[in-house]
Amino acid sequence: MEIIQIVGYKNSGKTTLVKALIETLADQGIRVASLKHHGHGGAPLGIEETDSEQHRRAGAVLSGVEGDGLFQVSKEQAWDIDQMLAIFRLMDIEVVIMEGFKKQSYNKIVLIRSEEDLHLLNEVTNIKAVLTPLELKQENYAYLVFKKTEMDALVEWISLRIQ
Amino acid sequence: MEIIQIVGYKNSGKTTLVKALIETLADQGIRVASLKHHGHGGAPLGIEETDSEQHRRAGAVLSGVEGDGLFQVSKEQAWDIDQMLAIFRLMDIEVVIMEGFKKQSYNKIVLIRSEEDLHLLNEVTNIKAVLTPLELKQENYAYLVFKKTEMDALVEWISLRIQ
Numbered sequence: 001m002e003i004i005q006i007v008g009y010k011n012s013g014k015t016t017l018v019k020a021l022i023e024t025l026a027d028q029g030i031r032v033a034s035l036k037h038h039g040h041g042g043a044p045l046g047i048e049e050t051d052s053e054q055h056r057r058a059g060a061v062l063s064g065v066e067g068d069g070l071f072q073v074s075k076e077q078a079w080d081i082d083q084m085l086a087i088f089r090l091m092d093i094e095v096v097i098m099e100g101f102k103k104q105s106y107n108k109i110v111l112i113r114s115e116e117d118l119h120l121l122n123e124v125t126n127i128k129a130v131l132t133p134l135e136l137k138q139e140n141y142a143y144l145v146f147k148k149t150e151m152d153a154l155v156e157w158i159s160l161r162i163q
Numbered sequence: 164m165e166i167i168q169i170v171g172y173k174n175s176g177k178t179t180l181v182k183a184l185i186e187t188l189a190d191q192g193i194r195v196a197s198l199k200h201h202g203h204g205g206a207p208l209g210i211e212e213t214d215s216e217q218h219r220r221a222g223a224v225l226s227g228v229e230g231d232g233l234f235q236v237s238k239e240q241a242w243d244i245d246q247m248l249a250i251f252r253l254m255d256i257e258v259v260i261m262e263g264f265k266k267q268s269y270n271k272i273v274l275i276r277s278e279e280d281l282h283l284l285n286e287v288t289n290i291k292a293v294l295t296p297l298e299l300k301q302e303n304y305a306y307l308v309f310k311k312t313e314m315d316a317l318v319e320w321i322s323l324r325i326q
Binding site (some may be wrong): 015018019022023025031032033034035036038051054058059060061063064065067068069071072075077078079083087090091093097 | 178181182185190194196197198200214215217218221222224225228229230231232235238241246253254256
């Protein structure tokens with residue numbers, strides 16, 4: 001199972017890139033999954049959260065609620081990435097597009113909005129490419145630099161690497 | 164992994180029994196999980212449903228959102244029970260208390276509110292016990308009959324069977 005992380009601050013274009021990647025890979029018949037943190041702080045609350053909460057309080061290790069294609073699994077402690085990826089593996093996923101989780105060490109595409117974001121390049125590991133509106137000189141970087149306008153080329157480059 | 168189904172109509176006391184079972188089993192150090200259908204029709208909507216929806220529309224087979232112990236996994240088609248149970252197995256769950264899903268054939272406790280509910284006993288398989296306010300004659304049934312007031316005894320009987 002191949003894992004690609006898309007890392008960048010808010011409004012750096014993560015969602016657009018993630019969707020373009022999913023579309024391109026899915027079109028090639030690849031079983032793609034996405035994984036992201038809940039962005040607004042706190043849990044991705046659902047209608048049934050109260051019920052799950054009650055079961056967890058009663059001592060359930062896991063509490064699952066299912067309906068119309070959505071399966072919510074609550075757990076007392078935070079999920080670790082490996083547990084979530086194990087579930088994806090179980091479902092025969094071939095490629096995971098992971099949004100965020102920047103402390104993880106999977107291959108990364110980093111989105112840089114402006115010079116204030118450049119420090120991110122020193123804080124994460126395994127960068128394979130950068131997408132940015134800035135004029136960065138390719139020769140200064142050990143990974144590919146794509147201009148913001150070249151997103152399609154970046155998506156194509158990733159999809160060729162995956163096959 | 165042991166699976167126990169709690170089956171009964173609305174307001175038959177399912178939630179109370181499920182919680183009592185979770186508490187008792189968890190107290191014994193057993194890794195318990197609960198599984199239920201979303202009760203209100205439709206999906207257990209979460210704040211991030213829109214995002215997951217977008218990813219699914221782009222072609223993702225699975226779309227996962229995680230935050231504060233809750234992991235929501237959306238899938239284009241409905242989840243089947245075996246897929247959900249496989250996830251629980253992966254998490255080393257020892258006992259699953261399944262609320263509803265009455266067409267499944269796991270061991271069942273059936274909750275009967277009144278005579279109008281009695282037909283349920285002919286419609287589900289693998290009944291191991293019944294909990295009811297009705298005066299049912301034990302000798303007429305191939306499974307144990309517990310009076311509604313004997314819920315504690317039922318919970319104890321289940322927990323002894325599990326060890």
